[in-house]
Amino acid sequence: MSDPATRPGRLGVGVVGAGRVGAVLGKALRGAGHPVVAVSAISEASRERAATLLPGVPVLDIPEVVRRAELVLLAVPDDALAGLVQGLADVGAWQAGQIVVHTSGRFGVGVLAPARAAGAIPLALHPAMTFTGTSLDLSRLVGCSFAVTAPNPVLPIGQALVVEIGGEPVVLDEDARGLYHAALAHGANHLVVLVAQAAQALAAAGVTDPGRMLAPLLEAALDGALRAESPTDPATGSRGPGAISALTGPVRRGDAGTVREHGAALAGFAARTGAVDVVEGYRALARSAAGRALAAGLISASAAQDVLDGINEGSVTLYGDVERQSGQQEDEE
Structure with missing residues (x-):
């Protein structure tokens, strides 16, 4: 079997937020051959989680994580997401062509508008799964449904990322996320x-x-x-x-x-x-x-x-x- 890292289209991943979700998805993407180039981790628990699941990956401040990454994974609390995206836009951190993925179930890609205005590619990928923040979660990702919301031209990118880590993409409209x-x-x-x-x-x-x-x-x-x-029932539109x-x-x-x-x-x-x-x-x-x-x-x-x-x-x-x-x-x- 070929080394995943040799597959075409590998992206340098920057993980913003080494919480239970971010660290696990970062490890899953790494397992699919995408190198994790940097991670942000503020609390001691997050630093320990990063060291365990993403060994060797440098822990840096958020703007530097974004600067180094081709794919930015934003795994932060829902209420913090909009402010973070706007704050990074205010300091000119977003880059044209950069893929920006958030893992919030609540939001679609509208919350990523400041990054999109800078030329970034917005994706909302939410795993319908509860996380422990340990390697045990990796097996749970196999067959796990991910709600995928994105502009139609880049929707296949989000679907492909989900498939690469073993999940099943389910396309969801922006206004259905709530x-x-x-x-x-x-x-x-x-x-x-x-x-x-x-x-x-x-x-x-x-x-x-x-x-x-x-x-x-x-x-x-x-x-x-x-x-x-x-x-x-497709014929009647009714359910049992x-x-x-x-x-x-x-x-x-x-x-x-x-x-x-x-x-x-x-x-x-x-x-x-x-x-x-x-x-x-x-x-x-x-x-x-x-x-x-x-x-x-x-x-x-x-x-x-x-x-x-x-x-x-x-x-x-x-x-x-x-x-x-x-x-x-x-x-x-």
């Missing part, structure tokens, strides 16, 4: 919150290893939901029930009595621990489950109404118990 990123955050970040809430309740119930109990259940549920997702068809449990059965019991049990848990967010999360998701199950024809309208009534009844119990608990605490103080 919804796209919100969907990913809602799915991934809130899944973490949901697991944390469930684990806390299990621990309070006396389960010594909540993670071990939850793992097979949640893995099966996630797998079922992803497998059940229905594509759009999709992921909600994998729903199990009391809402799917229309078992309002169990939902009420859940509300009472969680109300007691919240009163003891103050974890009201667990109950609020349960109620919100149970309502959504009932509505989606009804729309998909999985339960009848009367069953859905019974479930919703059970949820609402539980909310009265919840807040009454929490208020009483708070009052007792104030009396004790």
